[in-house]
Amino acid sequence: MDKLNRDKLESIATKVESLGEDVGLLLRLADTNGRSYGSPLPAEIPELIIALAKSTRSRSSTTIGKDMVYALPVFIEGETLIVIIYGEVREDHSFRLIKHVLERSMV
Numbered sequence: 001m002d003k004l005n006r007d008k009l010e011s012i013a014t015k016v017e018s019l020g021e022d023v024g025l026l027l028r029l030a031d032t033n034g035r036s037y038g039s040p041l042p043a044e045i046p047e048l049i050i051a052l053a054k055s056t057r058s059r060s061s062t063t064i065g066k067d068m069v070y071a072l073p074v075f076i077e078g079e080t081l082i083v084i085i086y087g088e089v090r091e092d093h094s095f096r097l098i099k100h101v102l103e104r105s106m107v
Helices: 006-023 047-056 091-105
Strands: 026-030 060-064 067-076 079-086
Touching (some): 006 026, 006 091, 047 060, 047 079
Antiparallel strands (some): 060 067, 067 079
């Protein structure tokens, strides 16, 4: 499978950020070293949560100041990318996300 090129990664990053705005979360797409492909990260992400997310293939979290930060690995076209989520993910975010995905995918 072809590796994602920079333009495609930036396009995906824009979609991730837009999705975050739609559901009320601050989302960023980053590489496995924590470097953002889109807008800058509001804070430096500890390497440990990215390493844990990568190795467990599951979300990892920590706090930075008073804010929750999550690293969520996603697999797109054979590449591992990390979605960084700032702020606490609450139940209402989940319902907004489900609504958003269903409304967009049913068109």
